[in-house]
Amino acid sequence: GQQVMQIPQYQHVQEGEDFTTYCNSSTTLSNIQWYKQRPGGHPVFLIQLVKSGEVKKQKRLTFQFGEAKKNSSLHITATQTTDVGTYFCAGPGVAGGTSYGKLTFGQGTILTVHP
C-alpha cells in the first residue's frame, strides 16, 4: 500500500534558526496536505499543495511540492517558540481507486525550539 515517509523524526533548534522537514511518498500524489499539532492538541490544517513544483508561502513557512508529485517539504525561516509542535504531511489515496478515501500521514517531525 501507499507509504508516506517523513524525516527527520525530531529536530531541536535554537530560536532564530531555520527548520526543514521532508516528506516522501511511495506513490504519486494528487495533492499533499500539511498539518501542525501543538503539544497536547489536535492536528490543524496548514496548507494543501496540488500542482507539480508548486511553492506556497505563509509568512515564515514555505511549502514545496516536488515535480514528480511524490515529495514535499516544509521550511520555517527564523523559528520562534510558537513554532513548537509536530508537523505532519498527508497524502490521499488514488482517485477512483479502492483507496480513494484513505489519507496516509507521515510519521511527523517533532520540532523543539530553544529560546
Next chain:
Amino acid sequence: EAQVTQNPRYLITVTGKKLTVTCSQNMNHEYMSWYRQDPGLGLRQIYYSMNVEVTDKGDVPEGYKVSRKEKRNFPLILESPSPNQTSLYFCASRLASSYNEQFFGPGTRLTVL
C-alpha cells in the same frame, strides 16, 4: 461554531469491556474518519466513511467497528478492547473531495488495562 466533537475525552477501561467513542460534526461534511496516534507512528487511519451508510477500512481496522447512520455522527466501537488499543484517537471530517482540508476533533485518550 464549526467543529468536530468527541466523547469521552479520556477513558480508562479494562480488557474486554465494550466501549463506544462518539464523534459528531456540525459542518455537513460527507467524509468522516477515525485515526489513532501512537508515539513514533504518527496518525494511522482506522476507518473512514465517504457518506451515510458507506464505510471502509483504513490501514489499521482490526479490533474496531464503525457505523454511519447519520451524516453528522460517526461512532467508533471497540467490541472487546485490548491493551494494544491504548492510544490517542482522533475523529476528523471534511467535505467529500480529498482536495479539502480535514478538521480534527480534540482527541480521546483511551487506556485499556
